[in-house]
Amino acid sequence: MNNSQTPLAGRVPAQTDELLVVENLGKSYGDHQVLGDISVTVRSGEFMCIVGPSGAGKTTLLQCLSGLINPTSGTVSLRGKVVTEPPAEMAIVFQDYSRSLMPWLSVLDNVMLPLRSATKDKAERKKKAMEALIEVGLKDHVEKYPWQLSGGMQQRVAIARALAYAPAIVLMDEPFASVDAQTRGDLEDLTLKLKNHLGITIVLVTHDIDEAVYLADRVLVLGNKPTQVVDLIETHLGTERDQISTKATREFAQLRTRVYQEIRHGDIPSSAGSVAAPAAS
Amino acid sequence: MKRLTSLAWEIWLPLVLIILWLVLSAGSKSFYFPPLAKILETVNQLWFFDGIVENMLPSLLRILTGFGLALLVGVIGGVLLGLLPRFEEAIRPLLEFLRSTPGVALLPIAIIFLGIGDGMKVFMIALASMWPILLNTIDGVRSVEPVLLRMASSYRIPLKDKVRFIYIPNAAPQIFAGARVALAIAAVVMVVTEMVGSPGGIGYFILDSQRTFKVLNMWSGIVMLGVLGYLLNFGFRLVEARVLDWHNKKNA
Numbered sequence: 001m002n003n004s005q006t007p008l009a010g011r012v013p014a015q016t017d018e019l020l021v022v023e024n025l026g027k028s029y030g031d032h033q034v035l036g037d038i039s040v041t042v043r044s045g046e047f048m049c050i051v052g053p054s055g056a057g058k059t060t061l062l063q064c065l066s067g068l069i070n071p072t073s074g075t076v077s078l079r080g081k082v083v084t085e086p087p088a089e090m091a092i093v094f095q096d097y098s099r100s101l102m103p104w105l106s107v108l109d110n111v112m113l114p115l116r117s118a119t120k121d122k123a124e125r126k127k128k129a130m131e132a133l134i135e136v137g138l139k140d141h142v143e144k145y146p147w148q149l150s151g152g153m154q155q156r157v158a159i160a161r162a163l164a165y166a167p168a169i170v171l172m173d174e175p176f177a178s179v180d181a182q183t184r185g186d187l188e189d190l191t192l193k194l195k196n197h198l199g200i201t202i203v204l205v206t207h208d209i210d211e212a213v214y215l216a217d218r219v220l221v222l223g224n225k226p227t228q229v230v231d232l233i234e235t236h237l238g239t240e241r242d243q244i245s246t247k248a249t250r251e252f253a254q255l256r257t258r259v260y261q262e263i264r265h266g267d268i269p270s271s272a273g274s275v276a277a278p279a280a281s
Numbered sequence: 282m283k284r285l286t287s288l289a290w291e292i293w294l295p296l297v298l299i300i301l302w303l304v305l306s307a308g309s310k311s312f313y314f315p316p317l318a319k320i321l322e323t324v325n326q327l328w329f330f331d332g333i334v335e336n337m338l339p340s341l342l343r344i345l346t347g348f349g350l351a352l353l354v355g356v357i358g359g360v361l362l363g364l365l366p367r368f369e370e371a372i373r374p375l376l377e378f379l380r381s382t383p384g385v386a387l388l389p390i391a392i393i394f395l396g397i398g399d400g401m402k403v404f405m406i407a408l409a410s411m412w413p414i415l416l417n418t419i420d421g422v423r424s425v426e427p428v429l430l431r432m433a434s435s436y437r438i439p440l441k442d443k444v445r446f447i448y449i450p451n452a453a454p455q456i457f458a459g460a461r462v463a464l465a466i467a468a469v470v471m472v473v474t475e476m477v478g479s480p481g482g483i484g485y486f487i488l489d490s491q492r493t494f495k496v497l498n499m500w501s502g503i504v505m506l507g508v509l510g511y512l513l514n515f516g517f518r519l520v521e522a523r524v525l526d527w528h529n530k531k532n533a
Contacts, residue, residue: 063431066435068431068434068435085434085437086434086435086436086437088437090435091435091436092431092432092435094428094431094432096428099426099428099429100428100429100431100432102429102446102447102450103527103528103531104450104451104453104527104528105446105450113438113442113446114436114437114438116438116439116442117437117438117439117442145527145530145531147531161436165436
């Protein structure tokens with residue numbers, strides 16, 4: 001907890017594999033400042049989890065990163081190019097799987113739709129979509145409508161859609177917030193597997209500290225209000241992780257405690273010293 | 282078997298009513314209300330198949346052309362207005378005014394400019410039946426889930442794909458609801474315009490028979506008009522069941 005106050009935690013030494021660079025990002029709606037002054041660099045191939053208390057503007061931050069909304073100040077650049085609209089090398093997985101999929105299109109057509117403008121050949125589009133659907137384990141459900149599938153499977157469709165788009169970076173906005181705990185664990189492991197298999201860069205926003213620590217190579221801890229960076233933590237949990245054994249390790253418990261305290265601390269800075277460490281699971 | 286029972290369930294009341302009409306009108310001596318048996322006999326003589334070719338087909342062609350035009354203009358206009366909310370706001374009062382004016386009220390003007398031929402009839406059918414399609418399409422286009430639109434822009438889906446794969450399918454259930462109302466309006470306007478228009482068509486046939494005191498012919502025309510309406514609605518339901526397959530299954 002002593003090393004938690006690094007206001008410009010994102011200023012890691014410049015690396016050649018910088019993929020997404022966020023500099024002094026701020027967003028205000030009128031007088032209401034949502035995002036403070038956020039700087040962070042996402043490295044190519046890493047899994048970054050952004051965690052913060054609810055109402056910390058996590059979704060706003062993600063929408064700024066994706067170019068869906070423009071920041072009031074500062075810049076986001078992807079591979080050195082300033083993001084002003086959604087870039088072609090980026091895909092987003094939204095929280096509301098049931099609302100981000102088109103109920104009138106089959107699973108396969110849902111995955112194929114974003115490929116239309118870049119891939120003119122329909123057979124080619126279908127091949128790409130099928131590959132992605134096989135990757136997420138939905139080979140046998142491609143002809144169904146999304147709403148005929150369970151919540152977890154619907155989110156797999158959304159993930160497949162992102163994969164088929166072949167992006168350099170995938171942004172995920174609380175993607176597992178509305179599925180049950182078991183499914184959630186499965187989807188987390190699937191996401192880890194995909195990241196390791198395909199070498200894609202993932203930025204995932206969550207309010208769940210365990211999830212953030214379990215998935216991330218680095219955890220970006222946010223405080224509110226306005227949202228600013230509290231800490232950026234390397235997890236060092238290795239590439240192979242397991243829901244049971246990884247979460248039982250000492251390192252996991254320490255990381256979890258640290259993030260937990262920082263989130264409280266970020267919330268109420270004056271009483272930070274008196275916060276007791278929560279029991280590690 | 283299940284389909285058979287549901288068909289039987291659907292058909293028993295019409296059958297009972299027809300039989301009741303047959304029995305009760307059997308001994309009728311009234312000039313205006315002849316026995317149903319005689320009406321059906323006239324239907325058979327007059328309509329199969331000379332009458333169908335002479336009068337029913339022209340009517341069918343008119344209503345299909347007019348309704349088709351209404352669909353085309355209603356859906357295209359509805360998508361445009363749905364995507365341009367500021368513009369739609371500006372012309373909304375005008376749309377509401379035009380929509381509230383009963384279509385047939387414009388008949389005298391239409392006759393002045395377009396005459397009493399097919400052009401006028403098709404125009405009137407299209408004009409009167411376009412409104413529910415247009416307004417429902419606007420609402421349907423507006424009601425697209427915001428998450429879906431964010432998804433579409435994050436994947437850089439071009440406007441033409443958004444219209445084809447997101448806006449129109451999203452509006453489809455409402456478009457069909459509007460089209461169903463429109464079809465009923467189209468049938469009414471078809472009959473009215475035929476009654477005031479040039480010869481040819483069921484509407485003209487009915488009025489002409491009445492004016493020349495051929496009451497049996499008149500009744501046979503009314504029966505055939507019912508048949509035409511039923512067939513149109515049946516065809517409409519077939520198309521709807523096919524296009525809205527996902528919607529019906531989802532809400533089942």
